[in-house]
Amino acid sequence: MRDRMRGTEDAPGPRRGQSSSPSTTPAPARSTPAPAAPSVGASTKPSAIDDRRDRRRRRRRRLLMWTTVVGIVVLVGSISTVSYAIVSNLTQPGPAAEEPAPAAPADAAVELIEFPQDEPAAAAGAEPCTTVNVLSSFENAQMVESLAAAYNSSPRNVAGSCVTVTTSRDKSGVAAAVVAAGFPNLSDDQKPAVWLPDSSTWVEVAQAEGATSLRAEGSSVAISDIVLAMPEGLAEAIGWDAEAPTWSAVFESAGDADLWSGLGHPEWGAFKLGKTSPLVATSGEAAMFASYGTAAGSLDALTATQVEDPDVQAAVHQNELTTSHYMATPEHFLWHARQAEASGSAADFLSAVIVDEKSVWDYNRGITSRDGVTRTQAEPPAEQLVPIYPADGFYSADNPAVRLTGAWIDPVESEAAADFIRFAHTAQGQAAARAAGYRDLNRMLDESVAQVGRLDVAQRGTLAFPGADVVTAVQASFSEVRKRANVLFLLDVSGSMDEAISPSDTKLTQARKAIDAALGHFTSGDDVGLAAFAQAPDGAMVPGLVSPVADIGGSRDAFLGALGGLSSMGDTPLYQAVDAFAAQQAASWSSDRINAIVLLSDGENDAPNAPTIGADQMLANLADMHHETPVLIFTLAYGADADVATLQSISGATGAHYYDATDPSKLEAVLGDLVTSF
Known part of the structure; x- marks a missing residue:
């Protein structure tokens, strides 16, 4: 699969699985596995505790020693004979361009990559500048932003044009999907020319999903264990x-x-x-x-x-x-x-x-x-x-920089993208990566990063990521091996849910569509139910539980039927609904399941027709329940009038997460993100 993706313009490098390091990194020597952790019984003995404290002191002294050694080794690297090839002009005719070549792996502790100095232009090229959009993962976004800022700080001239690098971010799995689809929801001027996920495994995922815009499998620019x-x-x-x-x-x-x-x-x-x-x-x-x-x-x-x-x-x-x-x-x-x-x-x-x-x-x-x-x-x-x-x-995480191809990328933009990747492998680019909290391609850390993060400077126990077939097999198996869910969708159906949000949808109809789509995440073995809440004129909470929590493998049709039958009415007994249904979920709590409620509400507590529980008592009950039978209540603020503060306090009291869909048009995407917690 990767051989098909590698273009003739890119020099081949080691395949993952052949080395315990990224393709541009010297293969680190595998550390001898440390002894297994002491038994629980032994760890409670005073002598064992004293021994551990002594070992910790020795370990911290070693950390300080290695931090000092890092500086010395960098000087050694400056006179190393290891060569480091540079990405050259990839859009002009001539000899095939080369990605940075791996250093000789004979002794990873000494034979380091000698990073070349950046060579900015004497003066910036003509305006308007060519823009290079770089798409990163959430995890490595700050590092990619640091690289872009360092690149933009010097004048650039690519084919007579100045260059500006901009960045955007998305979750790794989401980014892989949109790369595979060719960025269907972006205009051409918003589409990236470089994809820099935090791991090359996402390149494998994008390929497996049919990506055609990947020029090569990517060249690692930094490392994070x-x-x-x-x-x-x-x-x-x-x-x-x-x-x-x-x-x-x-x-x-x-x-x-x-x-x-x-x-x-x-x-x-x-x-x-x-x-x-x-x-x-x-x-x-x-x-x-x-x-x-x-x-x-x-x-x-x-x-x-x-x-x-x-x-x-x-x-x-x-x-x-x-x-x-x-x-x-x-x-x-x-x-x-x-x-x-x-x-x-x-x-x-x-x-x-x-x-x-x-x-x-x-x-x-x-x-x-x-x-x-x-x-x-x-x-x-x-x-x-x-x-x-x-x-x-x-x-x-090996952070590969991958040039993209597509009708939206002109030759100058492609050449500018290659120049940015070249910069990432220079001494200045690698310094930016270290300052952002990453190991450089010699696995070196910034001294202050190592100290504050308590990171092991000399750690060499890295494992190679498995090949593409294993990556896709593991992802495909997740729905079968993951911890099963015991989840209740709890939907506010008060009168305000009749509000129109588009010519064809109200809040309620859009909520139905989003829950329907989210239901696709669950498989046989997951227990899923549906309840809704509003307050009737007589003070009753209605309609209540409309689809009991049951194995979705057999109850999906009944769930969808109940979902489609919901209508909006009355006021909003938010506190009463949360308190009552949290208690019901706690009663069926199981340590073998993720026990949760997904609460979607578009307003604040409003129950004038009958006295209901107050906010303080509701939160106190949730906190008490959390210690014995913890039920995670994921809250989703739907629309501009949602009581964000209360929803945040509900999720916070249960150790769950709050999600923002105050822009109703984003509900389906936000709810889709939320259900990844199961």
């Missing part, structure tokens, strides 16, 4: 900050309901392992690769045949039962962890989460994002995250 991140106190309690566990130990520990109480911390509740959806984010993909590799007995030689083996899938399903719930991006988890710390402890929301190193660095310096776009800077958290590098290996 994908790690298990834990609040420091929890990592110390289990001993993983001193001795990294294997992946199998991670999944086994996450499945131990009594682990924290056995370690003297019953207040932390169950082990809560957070993962992003592998259909949306690279960290979720990496988590699934680790789960499949552990189940198949081979992390670095996983095959599609093993992925499709029913026994392997059964073992992976058992691993997935340890997941608290899935979210779309790492930022979602870390935002909630910070909110949990503000009201008690991050441990109330998560015990561990699988994320990239850059996210750990952001979190530890006080940066979080509710939506993956808007970033909030606060004081650093009291409970810092510790990155854990599993002893049997971990994956790395």
Whole structure:
């Protein structure tokens, strides 16, 4: 598949699976796996605790030592004899252009890539400037923006034109889909000339979905290892900050309901392992690769045949039962962890989460994002995250820059895109990547990034991402192996839902369409139901439960029939509906399922015809329930009059996420994003 994609203009490089590093990176020497984590019983002994503290001190001294060594090695790299080819003019006739060539892999610790100096133009070319749009993932957006800013800061002249690089972002899985479809919803001047996802696995996904606009498989511009991140106190309690566990130990520990109480911390509740959806984010993909590799007995030689083996899938399903719930991006988890710390402890929301190193660095310096776009800077958290590098290996996001082809890209724009990719591989481009929290192509980190993120500078235990057939097989299997859902859609059907939002739709008809589309995410084995709420003149909450929570494999037609029969009426008993249906969902709570409510409301609580529960009591009830039978209430503000603050407080009280569809036209996309949490 990738051979068909590679054009004659691009020099071939190592295929993934042949090296444990990105195609432009020296192959890192695999580290010797560390000993397995100590047993739970042993970790509670005072002598073991003292030993761990000693090991932590030694580890931190090693970190400082390696940080110093990094600076020295960079100087060594400046006199290295390793060559580094540059992307040249890819649109002019002549010899085939070359992507940056891999350094000789004889000794990755010494033979480093010598990054060439940037060569900007003496003066910028003529205006109007050629615009190069670069599409990134949510996870690597800041790094791509840093590269664009550094490139734009010097004069550029490509074929007589000045150049301006602009950036946009989307979730990795969504971006792969729109690349495959050829950006049908964008005008030609908005379509990108470069796609820079945070992992080359998304290039595989786009190819599998029929993408024709990819010139080549991409050239890595930076690296971010994908790690298990834990609040420091929890990592110390289990001993993983001193001795990294294997992946199998991670999944086994996450499945131990009594682990924290056995370690003297019953207040932390169950082990809560957070993962992003592998259909949306690279960290979720990496988590699934680790789960499949552990189940198949081979992390670095996983095959599609093993992925499709029913026994392997059964073992992976058992691993997935340890997941608290899935979210779309790492930022979602870390935002909630910070909110949990503000009201008690991050441990109330998560015990561990699988994320990239850059996210750990952001979190530890006080940066979080509710939506993956808007970033909030606060004081650093009291409970810092510790990155854990599993002893049997971990994956790395390789951030490939891929030039696109299409009728919307003229020859000058294509040449300018190649020049931007060339810049990303220069000393200046790599410095921008390091400053943005990434490892450069020599796996070097900025000193302050390493210190704040507590990142292991010398870590060399990376695993190669599996090949395209494995990537697509794992994605195809997710609906079968994921943790099953126990979900109630709870829809506001008060009178305001009759409001027209287009010539053909009211709020209610659009909501029906969005829920119908979202239902396609669920498969046999998922229990899904539908309830709606309004207040009748006699004070009753109507219509109530219209499709009981049941296996959607057999109840889909009844669900859709009930959905189509809903009509708007009366007032809005929001607090009463949330309180009543949360209690019903809690009564059917199961540790083997993601227990949730998807609440869609377009207004504020308004129940004049009968007294109902107040906001404070509703939130107190949700908080009490969350400790015993936690039901996640994902809230969705629908329309400009929605009570955003209350909906945010409802989701926050249950550890779920709030979604914004105050622009009603975006409801289907927002709800589609929301259901990736199941």
